[in-house]
Amino acid sequence: MPMRFFLSTGHALYVGPSHDPRFHQHYAVQFVAGVDAPLKIHTDAATTTSTRVVAIASEVRHRVLSRGTIALLFVEPEALGGPSWRAGSAEPVRYHHADRRALRGLVDAGPNAIREQLLGYFGVDAPVHSPADARLRELMRQIGAEGPMGLHSAAAHVHLSPSRLRHLFREQIGITWSRYLLWERNKRAVRHALQGATLTAAAHAAGFSDSAHFTRSFVNLFGLTPSTILQSKGAVHIDSVSQP
Numbered sequence: 001m002p003m004r005f006f007l008s009t010g011h012a013l014y015v016g017p018s019h020d021p022r023f024h025q026h027y028a029v030q031f032v033a034g035v036d037a038p039l040k041i042h043t044d045a046a047t048t049t050s051t052r053v054v055a056i057a058s059e060v061r062h063r064v065l066s067r068g069t070i071a072l073l074f075v076e077p078e079a080l081g082g083p084s085w086r087a088g089s090a091e092p093v094r095y096h097h098a099d100r101r102a103l104r105g106l107v108d109a110g111p112n113a114i115r116e117q118l119l120g121y122f123g124v125d126a127p128v129h130s131p132a133d134a135r136l137r138e139l140m141r142q143i144g145a146e147g148p149m150g151l152h153s154a155a156a157h158v159h160l161s162p163s164r165l166r167h168l169f170r171e172q173i174g175i176t177w178s179r180y181l182l183w184e185r186n187k188r189a190v191r192h193a194l195q196g197a198t199l200t201a202a203a204h205a206a207g208f209s210d211s212a213h214f215t216r217s218f219v220n221l222f223g224l225t226p227s228t229i230l231q232s233k234g235a236v237h238i239d240s241v242s243q244p
Helices: 100-107 111-120 134-146 151-157 162-173 177-194 199-205 211-222 226-230
Strands: 004-007 011-017 029-034 039-043 047-051 053-056 062-065 069-075 093-096 236-238
Touching: 004 177, 011 111, 011 211, 029 039, 029 100, 029 111, 039 053, 047 053, 047 093, 053 062, 069 111, 069 211, 100 111, 134 151, 134 162, 134 177, 151 162, 162 177, 177 199, 177 211, 177 226, 177 236, 199 211, 211 226
Parallel strands: 004 236
Antiparallel strands: 004 011, 011 069, 029 053, 029 069, 039 047, 039 062, 053 093
16 A cells, blocks of 8 residues: 655654564654554564554664554654653563454544554553643744754743743653754655755755764654655655644
Protein backbone atom coordinates (compact mmCIF):
# COMPACT_ATOMS: atom_id res chain seq x y z
CA MET A 1 0.00 0.00 0.00
CA PRO A 2 1.15 3.63 -0.43
CA MET A 3 3.09 5.13 2.44
CA ARG A 4 1.61 7.85 4.66
CA PHE A 5 3.61 10.00 7.05
CA PHE A 6 2.18 12.61 9.44
CA LEU A 7 4.58 14.90 11.28
CA SER A 8 3.48 17.18 14.11
CA THR A 9 5.16 18.53 17.25
CA GLY A 10 6.20 15.81 19.68
CA HIS A 11 4.75 12.92 17.68
CA ALA A 12 4.76 11.43 14.19
CA LEU A 13 2.98 8.59 12.41
CA TYR A 14 4.11 6.29 9.60
CA VAL A 15 1.77 3.84 7.84
CA GLY A 16 3.18 1.81 4.98
CA PRO A 17 5.47 -1.06 3.99
CA SER A 18 7.88 -2.49 6.52
CA HIS A 19 11.22 -0.84 5.83
CA ASP A 20 14.89 -0.94 6.87
CA PRO A 21 15.39 -4.01 9.14
CA ARG A 22 18.73 -2.90 10.61
CA PHE A 23 19.23 -2.46 14.35
CA HIS A 24 18.77 1.13 15.46
CA GLN A 25 17.63 3.24 18.41
CA HIS A 26 16.02 6.64 18.76
CA TYR A 27 14.79 9.03 21.42
CA ALA A 28 11.08 8.79 20.62
CA VAL A 29 9.01 5.98 22.10
CA GLN A 30 7.80 3.74 19.27
CA PHE A 31 4.42 2.00 19.05
CA VAL A 32 4.28 -0.56 16.22
CA ALA A 33 1.39 -2.59 14.78
CA GLY A 34 1.69 -5.37 12.23
CA VAL A 35 -1.36 -4.69 10.08
CA ASP A 36 -0.96 -7.62 7.65
CA ALA A 37 1.18 -10.05 9.63
CA PRO A 38 2.75 -10.60 13.06
CA LEU A 39 5.84 -8.71 14.10
CA LYS A 40 9.22 -10.14 14.97
CA ILE A 41 11.01 -7.96 17.54
CA HIS A 42 14.76 -8.11 18.11
CA THR A 43 16.44 -6.26 20.99
CA ASP A 44 19.82 -6.78 22.63
CA ALA A 45 18.02 -8.68 25.40
CA ALA A 46 15.63 -10.96 23.49
CA THR A 47 13.79 -11.91 20.31
CA THR A 48 10.00 -12.12 20.32
CA THR A 49 7.85 -13.50 17.51
CA SER A 50 4.16 -13.55 16.66
CA THR A 51 3.11 -10.39 18.42
CA ARG A 52 0.84 -7.96 16.59
CA VAL A 53 1.48 -4.75 18.58
CA VAL A 54 4.55 -3.63 20.51
CA ALA A 55 5.70 -0.51 22.38
CA ILE A 56 9.47 0.12 22.54
CA ALA A 57 10.86 2.57 25.08
CA SER A 58 13.14 5.49 24.27
CA GLU A 59 16.75 4.61 23.29
CA VAL A 60 16.18 0.84 23.29
CA ARG A 61 18.24 -0.72 20.50
CA HIS A 62 15.88 -2.77 18.33
CA ARG A 63 14.73 -3.90 14.94
CA VAL A 64 11.21 -4.79 13.84
CA LEU A 65 10.54 -7.26 11.03
CA SER A 66 7.18 -7.83 9.38
CA ARG A 67 5.58 -8.66 6.05
CA GLY A 68 3.30 -6.10 4.47
CA THR A 69 1.91 -2.96 6.06
CA ILE A 70 2.93 -1.66 9.47
CA ALA A 71 1.86 1.37 11.51
CA LEU A 72 4.54 3.22 13.51
CA LEU A 73 3.75 5.93 16.03
CA PHE A 74 6.61 7.95 17.51
CA VAL A 75 6.03 9.97 20.70
CA GLU A 76 8.33 12.02 22.93
CA PRO A 77 8.84 10.10 26.21
CA GLU A 78 8.15 13.21 28.32
CA ALA A 79 4.67 13.37 26.83
CA LEU A 80 4.02 9.85 28.15
CA GLY A 81 5.27 10.42 31.68
CA GLY A 82 9.02 10.17 31.12
CA PRO A 83 10.93 7.56 33.19
CA SER A 84 8.63 4.59 32.63
CA TRP A 85 9.12 4.95 28.86
CA ARG A 86 12.93 5.15 28.85
CA ALA A 87 15.59 2.49 28.39
CA GLY A 88 16.33 0.88 31.74
CA SER A 89 12.70 0.96 32.85
CA ALA A 90 11.00 -2.16 34.20
CA GLU A 91 9.26 -2.75 30.84
CA PRO A 92 11.40 -1.41 28.00
CA VAL A 93 9.40 -3.53 25.51
CA ARG A 94 5.66 -4.13 25.96
CA TYR A 95 3.40 -6.38 23.88
CA HIS A 96 -0.27 -6.54 22.98
CA HIS A 97 -1.99 -9.25 20.93
CA ALA A 98 -4.62 -7.17 19.15
CA ASP A 99 -7.51 -8.41 17.05
CA ARG A 100 -6.57 -8.79 13.37
CA ARG A 101 -9.73 -7.10 12.13
CA ALA A 102 -9.11 -4.09 14.33
CA LEU A 103 -5.60 -3.78 12.97
CA ARG A 104 -6.77 -4.02 9.37
CA GLY A 105 -8.94 -0.98 10.08
CA LEU A 106 -5.77 1.06 10.56
CA VAL A 107 -5.17 1.05 6.80
CA ASP A 108 -8.04 3.42 6.09
CA ALA A 109 -8.26 5.24 9.44
CA GLY A 110 -7.30 8.86 9.95
CA PRO A 111 -4.12 9.77 11.86
CA ASN A 112 -5.87 10.68 15.10
CA ALA A 113 -7.82 7.41 15.16
CA ILE A 114 -4.65 5.40 14.52
CA ARG A 115 -2.76 7.25 17.23
CA GLU A 116 -5.52 6.76 19.80
CA GLN A 117 -5.89 3.07 18.94
CA LEU A 118 -2.17 2.31 19.26
CA LEU A 119 -1.83 4.24 22.52
CA GLY A 120 -5.04 2.74 23.85
CA TYR A 121 -3.60 -0.77 23.63
CA PHE A 122 -1.19 0.27 26.38
CA GLY A 123 -3.56 2.43 28.42
CA VAL A 124 -1.93 5.69 27.35
CA ASP A 125 -3.83 8.88 26.63
CA ALA A 126 -2.96 10.84 23.50
CA PRO A 127 -0.56 13.66 24.42
CA VAL A 128 -1.82 17.19 24.04
CA HIS A 129 0.61 19.79 22.69
CA SER A 130 -1.81 22.72 22.56
CA PRO A 131 -1.03 25.08 25.48
CA ALA A 132 -3.63 26.94 27.48
CA ASP A 133 -1.36 29.97 27.80
CA ALA A 134 -2.06 32.42 24.96
CA ARG A 135 1.56 33.63 25.02
CA LEU A 136 2.80 30.13 24.22
CA ARG A 137 0.26 29.70 21.43
CA GLU A 138 1.42 32.95 19.83
CA LEU A 139 5.06 31.97 20.20
CA MET A 140 4.46 28.56 18.63
CA ARG A 141 2.56 30.20 15.78
CA GLN A 142 5.45 32.57 15.12
CA ILE A 143 8.06 29.79 15.26
CA GLY A 144 5.97 27.73 12.86
CA ALA A 145 5.82 30.63 10.41
CA GLU A 146 9.33 32.08 10.77
CA GLY A 147 11.46 29.27 12.17
CA PRO A 148 13.05 28.46 15.56
CA MET A 149 14.53 31.20 17.73
CA GLY A 150 16.83 31.22 20.75
CA LEU A 151 15.44 30.81 24.25
CA HIS A 152 16.28 34.35 25.37
CA SER A 153 14.77 35.91 22.23
CA ALA A 154 11.64 33.79 22.60
CA ALA A 155 11.30 34.67 26.30
CA ALA A 156 11.65 38.38 25.58
CA HIS A 157 9.07 38.11 22.79
CA VAL A 158 6.41 36.86 25.23
CA HIS A 159 7.64 38.92 28.23
CA LEU A 160 8.74 35.93 30.32
CA SER A 161 12.03 34.99 31.91
CA PRO A 162 13.91 32.15 30.15
CA SER A 163 13.43 29.88 33.17
CA ARG A 164 9.69 30.58 33.25
CA LEU A 165 9.38 29.88 29.52
CA ARG A 166 11.18 26.54 29.91
CA HIS A 167 8.88 25.62 32.81
CA LEU A 168 5.71 26.51 30.89
CA PHE A 169 6.77 24.50 27.85
CA ARG A 170 7.38 21.39 29.89
CA GLU A 171 4.19 21.87 31.92
CA GLN A 172 1.75 22.73 29.13
CA ILE A 173 3.23 21.12 26.01
CA GLY A 174 4.73 18.00 27.56
CA ILE A 175 8.21 18.35 26.08
CA THR A 176 11.22 20.51 26.83
CA TRP A 177 12.00 23.72 24.97
CA SER A 178 15.08 22.17 23.31
CA ARG A 179 13.15 19.10 22.15
CA TYR A 180 10.37 21.33 20.83
CA LEU A 181 12.87 23.27 18.72
CA LEU A 182 14.34 20.02 17.41
CA TRP A 183 10.93 18.84 16.20
CA GLU A 184 10.27 22.26 14.66
CA ARG A 185 13.57 22.21 12.76
CA ASN A 186 12.83 18.76 11.36
CA LYS A 187 9.32 19.83 10.37
CA ARG A 188 10.69 22.93 8.67
CA ALA A 189 13.31 20.97 6.74
CA VAL A 190 10.74 18.42 5.54
CA ARG A 191 8.37 21.21 4.52
CA HIS A 192 11.08 22.89 2.40
CA ALA A 193 12.01 19.56 0.81
CA LEU A 194 8.37 18.93 -0.09
CA GLN A 195 8.32 22.32 -1.79
CA GLY A 196 11.16 21.26 -4.07
CA ALA A 197 14.29 22.26 -2.17
CA THR A 198 17.29 19.96 -2.17
CA LEU A 199 18.07 18.25 1.14
CA THR A 200 21.01 20.61 1.59
CA ALA A 201 18.90 23.73 0.98
CA ALA A 202 16.10 22.37 3.19
CA ALA A 203 18.60 21.63 5.95
CA HIS A 204 20.06 25.14 5.81
CA ALA A 205 16.58 26.71 5.83
CA ALA A 206 15.79 24.85 9.05
CA GLY A 207 19.03 25.75 10.83
CA PHE A 208 21.00 22.54 10.24
CA SER A 209 24.62 22.86 9.13
CA ASP A 210 24.16 20.53 6.15
CA SER A 211 22.07 17.65 4.83
CA ALA A 212 24.06 15.11 6.86
CA HIS A 213 23.24 17.02 10.05
CA PHE A 214 19.54 17.03 9.13
CA THR A 215 19.60 13.32 8.30
CA ARG A 216 21.27 12.44 11.62
CA SER A 217 18.68 14.48 13.50
CA PHE A 218 15.80 12.83 11.64
CA VAL A 219 17.17 9.33 12.18
CA ASN A 220 17.72 10.06 15.87
CA LEU A 221 14.04 10.98 16.13
CA PHE A 222 12.48 8.18 14.09
CA GLY A 223 15.04 5.60 12.98
CA LEU A 224 14.05 6.56 9.41
CA THR A 225 15.97 8.65 6.91
CA PRO A 226 14.35 11.73 5.34
CA SER A 227 14.76 10.15 1.91
CA THR A 228 12.61 7.19 3.02
CA ILE A 229 9.80 9.61 3.82
CA LEU A 230 10.29 12.04 0.95
CA GLN A 231 10.28 9.39 -1.76
CA SER A 232 6.47 9.60 -1.73
CA LYS A 233 5.85 13.34 -1.53
CA GLY A 234 2.09 13.25 -1.92
CA ALA A 235 1.72 11.10 1.21
CA VAL A 236 3.69 13.35 3.59
CA HIS A 237 1.67 15.72 5.78
CA ILE A 238 3.08 18.31 8.18
CA ASP A 239 1.00 19.28 11.24
CA SER A 240 -1.78 17.00 10.05
CA VAL A 241 -2.09 15.14 13.34
CA SER A 242 -4.54 17.49 15.01
CA GLN A 243 -5.11 17.64 18.73
CA PRO A 244 -7.88 15.57 20.37
